[in-house]
Amino acid sequence: MKALIGLSACLLVGASAFAQVPTIDDKHLKIAAELRDEALKSSIGYEVVESLTTEVGPRMAGTPGDAAAVKWGVAKLQELGFDKVWTEPVTFPTxxxxxxxxxxxxxxxxxxxxxxxxxxxxxxxxxxxxxxxxxxxxxxxxxxxxxxxxxxxxxxxxxxxxxxxxxxxxxxxxxxxxxxxxxxxxxxxxxxxxxxxxxxxxxxxxxxxxxxxxxxxxxxxxxxxxxxxxxxxxxxxxxxxxxxxxxxxxxxPDYTSQNVIGEIRGSEKPDEYIILGAHLDSWDLGTGALDDGAGIGITVAAAELIARLPERPKRSIRVIMFANEEQGLVGGKAYAEAHKDELTRIITAAESDFGAGKIWRLDSRVKQEAIPVVEKMAKIMEPLGISYGNNRAGGGPDLIPLRGYGISVFSLRQDGTDYFDYHHTPDDTFDKIEKESLDQNTAAYVVLAYIAAQMEGDFGFGIE
Amino acid sequence: MKALIGLSACLLVGASAFAQVPTIDDKHLKIAAELRDEALKSSIGYEVVESLTTEVGPRMAGTPGDAAAVKWGVAKLQELGFDKVWTEPVTFPTxxxxxxxxxxxxxxxxxxxxxxxxxxxxxxxxxxxxxxxxxxxxxxxxxxxxxxxxxxxxxxxxxxxxxxxxxxxxxxxxxxxxxxxxxxxxxxxxxxxxxxxxxxxxxxxxxxxxxxxxxxxxxxxxxxxxxxxxxxxxxxxxxxxxxxxxxxxxxxPDYTSQNVIGEIRGSEKPDEYIILGAHLDSWDLGTGALDDGAGIGITVAAAELIARLPERPKRSIRVIMFANEEQGLVGGKAYAEAHKDELTRIITAAESDFGAGKIWRLDSRVKQEAIPVVEKMAKIMEPLGISYGNNRAGGGPDLIPLRGYGISVFSLRQDGTDYFDYHHTPDDTFDKIEKESLDQNTAAYVVLAYIAAQMEGDFGFGIE
Missing domain, CATH: 3.50.30.30 (Glucose Oxidase; domain 1)
Incomplete structure (x- = not known):
């Protein structure tokens, strides 16, 4: 960490001379901190998971529950005031x-x-x-x-x-x-x-x-x-x-489901965007509360908090509810394929798919020059019990195909001590979600999304 | 408690004049303490539950599992060296x-x-x-x-x-x-x-x-x-x-199962006996580890520890594996009916049917004059974390019919905080048993059984 701080200090000195050195100003950091605190008081994420598990329940890829989930996702994003909501087809064997x-x-x-x-x-x-x-x-x-x-x-x-x-x-x-x-x-x-x-x-x-x-x-x-x-x-x-x-x-037979996408449209650079992802499908045995209703709730709530601000952020925030993660990351692959012409416009991406345990670490995968912005981001997350880890983030399963193309990603690492007690069982139900932990997750995601949307410069592309 | 101690002191003064005032001598208390310590080192109880849940498993009244359990019970008591092993019929609807x-x-x-x-x-x-x-x-x-x-x-x-x-x-x-x-x-x-x-x-x-x-x-x-x-x-x-x-x-149709009974035969008063009970049947969903494999393991192990002594105790110790408790205490009723001519020869009785949590309290239901013996018994149990409670013990479900006739009973009250997490579900399986807790139970039961078998006088009959 010391070496990195030294490096970032050098780069900051030269910031005015090199426009590409990413920065984030204090005004936006302050708003990020306010969003974080607001997230801890909000109940949107928890309500979203309750809604999905109650009104849809099991939604294994290719089943009637899958179709019901897509319908639910579109309606939920519209209801929550996303600027643009659409679906994109994903086809797979069943x-x-x-x-x-x-x-x-x-x-x-x-x-x-x-x-x-x-x-x-x-x-x-x-x-x-x-x-x-x-x-x-x-x-x-x-x-x-x-x-x-x-x-x-x-x-x-x-x-x-x-x-x-x-x-x-x-x-x-x-x-x-x-x-x-x-x-x-x-x-x-x-x-x-x-x-x-x-x-x-x-x-x-x-x-x-x-x-x-x-x-x-x-x-x-x-x-x-x-x-x-x-x-x-x-x-x-x-x-x-x-x-x-x-x-x-x-x-x-083969089945066509949909990636469900909702966007908070950016005010200055609407075609640059931050991806917050989670997968909409689940296994058939439980109601998919932890896997991955929680991720859906966290990412939708984070974007919705930003939409409540008086002004839209500079860049767009795109929430993607991926289809069929469980049976082969099919939605993630379909998204990457469909959007391969706009990869450099993806500022960064993070997927929540590890239950609802508290986040304890922020990992990034960004260009070295962007590390100071990540450190400022981590500072805003510090009151949540989150510290910066390393620059080798994975980003989440559905982002593997995009990452393969070189996009920057973040991993907000959750406490998964109990996650595999419930994973892929009938016991993956809403009662296993702790509201306080879910809110803490939303708070971290909103900080990430907001800073990425407002920063000057970017996190890089083609990162090893 | 103070009032009771005062009373017992008075009674002790007159002990030589009144043969019926119950006493227990220090030699036997010392052996009881040794048995207690031996129980904590033994693994018989745990092995018995493992055997029952593995080799028989579910044993709902009237099913093939019921018949297998009866066969298992007879073989297990014989294998463990009980002096006498027999069965008594119990008939019920299924x-x-x-x-x-x-x-x-x-x-x-x-x-x-x-x-x-x-x-x-x-x-x-x-x-x-x-x-x-x-x-x-x-x-x-x-x-x-x-x-x-x-x-x-x-x-x-x-x-x-x-x-x-x-x-x-x-x-x-x-x-x-x-x-x-x-x-x-x-x-x-x-x-x-x-x-x-x-x-x-x-x-x-x-x-x-x-x-x-x-x-x-x-x-x-x-x-x-x-x-x-x-x-x-x-x-x-x-x-x-x-x-x-x-x-x-x-x-x-109606079905006839069996109460399975094993006796450690007394050396001086073989026809007076102490009953240690548990029920052999279970519900069909789990393997009946907590309900009531644990009780079977605890009571069998307690009696077996006494059988290991160089000499048989004065009175007999009878372990009863009751048939069909779950569907109406049928085995308990059958036993009381079949043995109603020998009720006054039952010195006391206790049933273990509340899982495998640690015992925290000893309750009795004995005549007042016998309280000093109970207090000495409690003293031997004290290192196990057990204290004396009151003289209003219930004794356990299968003892309700016998208690109705007026026999004295004891309740060794277990910590049942988690008991109803598993009760009557598929999850009532062997992994839920903690060996250390089971051994502590056995230690308490062996103290109770040994002191009751060796005391002078009795705990009374016809107690309100």
Missing amino acids: WKRGSEKAEVVAPYPQPLVITALGFSVGTPEGGLSAEIIEFDTLEDLINAPEGIAEGKIVFIKNRMKRARDGSGYGPAVSARGRGAVEAAKKGAVAIMIRSIGTDSHRMAHTGMMRYEEGVKRIPAAALSAPDADLLENMIRRGKPVTVKLEIEAEDG | WKRGSEKAEVVAPYPQPLVITALGFSVGTPEGGLSAEIIEFDTLEDLINAPEGIAEGKIVFIKNRMKRARDGSGYGPAVSARGRGAVEAAKKGAVAIMIRSIGTDSHRMAHTGMMRYEEGVKRIPAAALSAPDADLLENMIRRGKPVTVKLEIEAEDG
Whole structure:
């Protein structure tokens, strides 16, 4: 940090001589601080999440809930006084969940709580019974001898680690994404994984899995944590454990949903804009409150607070409710493709997609000359308990395609300690949102959006 | 307490003159303390619960799980070296749960998580759709005008209060037991209640409900807490809310299960005995770890610790695994009826049926002259964090019939702060048991059982 401050001091000295050195004046910083305080008193974000979860609820890509969510999004942005509201088409393949049942058949018959993973095939008519073969991790399965799982159901028992930054997810989730392919390669007839989650409740965590061309497509499901424990305890007794799976699931036809976009139109440079993003789709099991109703509420509320000011900001603020993030960042890719001719007019972008926990750190990905503006931004966020982190921000899943083109991004890093207790389960419901935390998020986003909209100069483009 | 101590001092003075004044000598108190410390190091109780939940799992009265549990109970008591193990028949009507689904049809279509209440009838073929009418409490429903719920589904939204002693349960549970009758009297076609529980997870709490002769039998279900919130939020918007219920459930034929009984045979007065009770049945949704696998583990482990001593205690210790507590204390009633000729030979009794939270208080229901022995018992329990409460103990649900005949009982009161988070849900699983707390329970039960088995005199009979 010291080195950066030194650098920024040098650059500021030369600011008048180099117009491209970004600055933000005190008047705007003061307004940013007022917006921050206003956000903490507002309830718009919380009301938006309540509205989405109550009036729409589950909205898995390609379902009637998806269509209802698009309709809701357009109406909500119009109702909140956005200057311009429109949609842009996003097309993708679909998947349909049916009934799903599992039970231990022998030696200790009892039911198991499972859920099919997204895009899993179903079991044959009448279900499928086979002996369980247990692996500690996906790597152990990959390294196991050829044919080891022949005719069996693979069970991967790896436990995801709890962490504030969600860092336990990456290492664990490969079992979900790739487990079916690796199990099939070893001859398995199905795969069950311990849910990728940190809770110990009787709910399984769904999420995407993928097949591979030329490898047999076998059914894939997640067990709730207590059921994974149960299976481990049975297996430890040394007798073969047989499980019956009955999963109805099937691929559907392509579907066209919409990215829903609302803009607060800039007064001086309306064609330069700041993107605040979140995804509108959810998995089907819960009502998508944390994933990603919270992000929708936070970003909509931040923009709405700026719209309440007597004057429009210099640049436009664009709130994007991305379609179908869950099944492959489809909305994010579609947006980047549709807007690739205006990339240099994107001043910066940030997506909220990690629940409703408090933000504790601001990360940026901007050109070096812009760091002093980021530091001033962080200073305004300081009373929220947020400090500046580093200049290696990711920006959020739906921004990956845009980031690939070189836009600058910010990550407002949330406390995700509990996020994976609820992630992709029926338990992702409105009661899990704490209003105070959600408001703190809105306060941070409004500071980011307002400063980016008002600054002189920009955050750069083509950043490594 | 002071008054009691004064009284006991007087009685002790006259102890030699009155043989019936109960006493316990220091040698036995010392052994009781050793047993207590041994219990804290033992893992038998924990292993017993693990065994029951893994090898049997759900064991609702009258199901194959019930039969498996009886078999398991007999084998477990024999394996642990009880001197005598036997079963006694318990006959009762049965009920069968089928599939159960609910969804809001209008104005905001989305699924709801429900579960049928025990002995509810099913919905007609194809389900039942009707408008919701909301009541704060059962009392509000009772006091509402005639015909107010005509053709509607009653929704009682009352929230159970969290409390260490579980005192929120009593006031809340009447809506479950009596709601269907009262709703039907007002013309309702079905009833849904907010689950009788203290959690906010997407799992509904089942439990018994009852019909009344001459009142229409309507389907009765519980909503998970988040779903009850959702319904409230929808209703608050002012439009009629229509819900579709599809519940398969039916009464079955009578079934004969067994009370499973294991005895550590007394060396001097084998026909006088101490009862340690718990119930072997569970609801069908979870694996019955807290309700009441924990009680089974605690009482079995306490007796087993006494059996490890070089000598048998003077009196017998009888562990009773009661059949079918959940659907009407049927095992408790059967035991009292079958043993009504030997009631005066029951020295005392205590049932563990409130999960695995730590015990914080010892209550008794004994004759006044025996209070000094109880105080000495409490003293041995003091290092466990247990203090003496009062002489108005209830003893536990399955002991109600015996208590009605006048036997003395003890209540070892557990911390039930979290008990109703899991009670009667799929989430009542082994991972919810903390070994340290379970061991503390065993330690208290072994002190109680050993002192009662060794004392001179008794705790009285025919106590008010």
